[in-house]
Amino acid sequence: MIAAVLDKPQTFTLYQTPIPNIQDNEIKIRVEGCGICTSSIPLWEGREWFQYPLEPGSPGHEGWGIVEATGDKINDIKVGDRVAFLSYHAYAEYDVAKEGSFVKLPQQLANIPFPGEPLGCAMNIFNRSDISKGDTVAIIGIGFLGALLCQLAKQKGAKVIAISRREYSLDFAKKYGADETIPLTNAWEVANTVGEITGGAFCNRVIEATGKQEAIDIATEIIGEYGKLIIAGYHQDGLRQVNMQKWNWKAIDVINAHERDASKYLTGMQSAVDAVLQGILDPQLLYTDILPLDAISKGFELTKKRPDGFMKALIQL
């Protein structure tokens, strides 16, 4: 089979590698596609502590495809079924997933890409955000995740304020239901605008989806008393500072919304399948760059640089 190998930072090469064998509790999947995840960018860029080359297909963890073979202990899925799965080698023609790390994709979703992991992640974060009808929700950072959260919050009947540095992102937020869009400038300006929009009440939910210090500063200003601040961004590049006095004063809850438990990932993926079926979640417009496996380096480059119009890159095999 053909697999992409990250030989060294910023260089994928395609190699002919053996098709993987499966254990009793595993399935073999003919991969149809796999998303490119922002969280893989440090690996792509290179850090001293990573070792290259990576294993064939790594770090592809947003795969979907057709079941080609099942182990003896697998009963809930059969050859020919289509699944979204969790693995780490999905930038390849074939991959393997363990029992409990895949969900079946129903016939109605045939022919649409389904990167299960990021969609499940959006569902889980939304779940942890505890959003109900009538809430005022600010979402800071409108990438793939932020846009999906706009849609989910809107579907719940919340008022949604989208905040992003990029104009095209705010256009996506509008398409995904945001009531108000605010350019991300500085905490003072954003807070003034949010104050005007909300008549001084500010937001009882703020979702930080950038992974940057400035978004925490903005969130601190625009969250209302007893609000919930949901951290959905990955803060991977050092320590953060918070205005603890304001957090104390406002009596807010702070929720770190990324799950650690694999079973929760799976629950999230299953609820993403259900939400797409019900039309609550419609990620299609956000798959802005669909590329073949031999253009995977370009896909990573786009994910890193985020040129105008870019939301999410998928590799299609």
Ligand SMILES: [Zn+2]
């Ligand atoms: Zn991911």
